[in-house]
Amino acid sequence: MKWINNFSNLQISYYIYKLNKGDKIICNNKSNYDKSIIILYGITYLFKTLNNKQIFPLAILNKNNIIHLDKYHVNKKINYQLIAFETTYLISFSYKNITNKTHLNNNLLLKIITSQELTKKNYEIMINILKHKYIKYRIIQLLLLLSLKFGVINEKEIMIPFSLSQKNLAIITESNKITVNKIINELCKKMLIRYSAKKIIYITDIYMLKSILP
Structure with missing residues (x-):
């Protein structure tokens, strides 16, 4: 609720999504994915696919983890998929809407930075798993x-x-x-x-x- 309250108070547009177990969100070049996604509740795993064939696992993500996707990450050859291990709730928003608001309070900025650090650790954990031969x-x-x-x-x-x-x-x-x-x-x-x-x-x-x- 804290994320929702912060976005509402600052009049930042957002959308809430519910994923049931096994549901997925596919981010490809056909979608407007100049946006960010925060996991409000649940456990998911994120991977990218190359030419819809090669699969590259990226991270297991859970509450307060954040994903930034834009035109530099998604193209005709690469797309991303986020799949729910269990019932999961997500909030999506445009990161530009936040960076363009000069009156943002420090609390929201700190929360986003903290989420980025948590997410970075989960990427590092996946690297440590995959480094095994x-x-x-x-x-x-x-x-x-x-x-x-x-x-x-x-x-x-x-x-x-x-x-x-x-x-x-x-x-x-x-x-x-x-x-x-x-x-x-x-x-x-x-x-x-x-x-x-x-x-x-x-x-x-x-x-x-x-x-x-x-």
Whole structure:
């Protein structure tokens, strides 16, 4: 509500979007995407595609993260997709409308800068995941990250509280469903994780899981 109140008080136009689980926003050159998006609530992942074929994961984003998109980022060859892991609410606005208002209060500017810093850290986290040469290490690093940021302690397990399909895991780790499925099965057999029918992952031994990383 703070973002909405700030924009309303300063008479800055904005739009609210609701994404259900699995919904996506596609930003391409056919759209007027000289705007910014802030996540009000929920968890999403952002990736870009080149020629609608190559996929490059960029970040897992959540509350108060911000995305700036303009004509320099989106063109005929490159588009961006933001997909919701769970029910998510977004607020979009034109960044130009903010920079053109000389009477902006320091509170809003500080909030935007803070959001940019939070988002930058999530980009850096994704870089650290993808720097691993082997997909197995990428998946383990991803699961550790998600358990740290979003995990819910359930008795002796840590539950990642949203479904993670093999397809999504493959996109995020730049892999494929067959490889991901093989690694998930291996981790399950070693009793390091549980993977439910609803695609919910439970980490059963976080210390042993972490010890696998180089």
